[in-house]
Amino acid sequence: MRLLVTGAAGFIGSTYVRNVLAGAYGEAGEVRITALDKLTYAGNPANLAEVRGHPDLTFVQGDICDTELLADLVPGHDAVVNFAAESHVDRSIAGADDFVRTNVLGTQALLSAARAARVPRFVHISTDEVYGSIESGSWTEDCALLANSPYAASKAGADILARAYARTYGMDVSVTRCSNNYGPRQYPEKLIPLFVTNLLEGERVPLYGDGLNVRDWLHVDDHCRGVQLVLEKGRAGQAYNIGGGEELTNLELTRLLLAECGADPERIVHVPDRPGHDRRYCVDDSRIRDLGYAPRVPFRDGLARTVEWYRDNPQWWKPLRRTPAVAV
Numbered sequence: 600m601r602l603l604v605t606g607a608a609g610f611i612g613s614t615y616v617r618n619v620l621a622g623a624y625g626e627a628g629e630v631r632i633t634a635l636d637k638l639t640y641a642g643n644p645a646n647l648a649e650v651r652g653h654p655d656l657t658f659v660q661g662d663i664c665d666t667e668l669l670a671d672l673v674p675g676h677d678a679v680v681n682f683a684a685e686s687h688v689d690r691s692i693a694g695a696d697d698f699v700r701t702n703v704l705g706t707q708a709l710l711s712a713a714r715a716a717r718v719p720r721f722v723h724i725s726t727d728e729v730y731g732s733i734e735s736g737s738w739t740e741d742c743a744l745l746a747n748s749p750y751a752a753s754k755a756g757a758d759i760l761a762r763a764y765a766r767t768y769g770m771d772v773s774v775t776r777c778s779n780n781y782g783p784r785q786y787p788e789k790l791i792p793l794f795v796t797n798l799l800e801g802e803r804v805p806l807y808g809d810g811l812n813v814r815d816w817l818h819v820d821d822h823c824r825g826v827q828l829v830l831e832k833g834r835a836g837q838a839y840n841i842g843g844g845e846e847l848t849n850l851e852l853t854r855l856l857l858a859e860c861g862a863d864p865e866r867i868v869h870v871p872d873r874p875g876h877d878r879r880y881c882v883d884d885s886r887i888r889d890l891g892y893a894p895r896v897p898f899r900d901g902l903a904r905t906v907e908w909y910r911d912n913p914q915w916w917k918p919l920r921r922t923p924a925v926a927v
């Protein structure tokens with residue numbers, strides 16, 4: 600199988616590429632990957648260092664909005680897995696242009712190129728943030744998309760475009776909507792790597808508002824297994840929620856991180872809340888569980904191993920940290 604993986608130098612895309620090439624989802628050697636990435640501030644060639652030079656991997660630096668590049672690159676692939684995106688909510692609040700460009704127009708360009716090249720399968724990576732915020736209970740895939748941040752709105756646009764390409768053109772497109780990922784190699788602007796690297800540097804951690812926003816945490820390896828399952832067994836035009844089953848308030852999570860890093864609670868600094876901050880996300884992921892999915896990484900183990908990875912790999916994150924490090 601020839602796979603085109605976009606956003607392949609980012610946190611989740613690179614994990615997926617490394618896992619596929621390591622044979623995590625079947626015989627290694629059966630899949631050849633073209634890894635496409637623009638290498639924005641979030642794309643990091645070091646994330647693919649372990650597989651650099653691998654005979655089944657070709658890396659292409661390029662933009663999913665570049666229709667000429669896509670017309671050359673896409674033909675001959677058996678499937679596209681689209682991870683490429685601008686992914687940080689706070690940056691989308693500061694300015695949404697790049698988010699609409701990459702997340703909406705880029706996804707449309709990729710769908711269109713895949714259609715022109717008759718690529719048989721397409722999996723688009725969306726997010727649970729497209730649903731908005733939920734006080735209690737959980738979203739099924741049929742719930743309305745009520746995105747609140749510019750990031751989530753741009754992801755919702757892409758998500759519905761993917762569905763439209765399945766309905767209108769009969770393309771075999773599926774969408775995944777996962778909860779918050781954590782794990783090694785996440786850019787240190789997102790909550791867990793920002794807080795861990797701040798604590799390892801002896802600095803404070805900036806907690807938004809009252810810290811009672813609730814998120815469901817999913818280890819990146821579990822997410823990537825879910826994506827692979829949808830690639831292999833997902834139905835055309837269907838969306839699949841992927842959850843981790845570990846709901847925590849940001850304050851509870853921060854306390855766990857303080858404990859992992861041996862830091863005391865005085866390191867927490869409460870900062871004004873993010874505008875439009877969603878209170879709670881929670882997906883009902885029965886649909887993908889019916890395909891055989893269940894998260895495997897117990898949260899406390901996964902979190903401890905993640906903190907250990909940041910402790911052991913300062914050469915990866917030190918060059919990426921912003922100053923002052925307490926800014927979010």
Ligand code: NAD
Nearest residue numbers: 606608609610611637638639641642662663684686726780
């Ligand atoms: P990331 O920011 O770490 O990586 C995104 C990658 O996309 C980077 O390597 C970047 O260089 C690349 N990219 C950006 N614009 C591009 C363009 N125009 N053309 C080609 N490449 C481009 O993000 P991530 O956390 O790995 O997220 C991957 C996907 O998963 C995204 O679609 C995101 O919306 C989705 N998602 C992430 C989470 C999470 O918790 N991280 C949760 C739900 C969904």
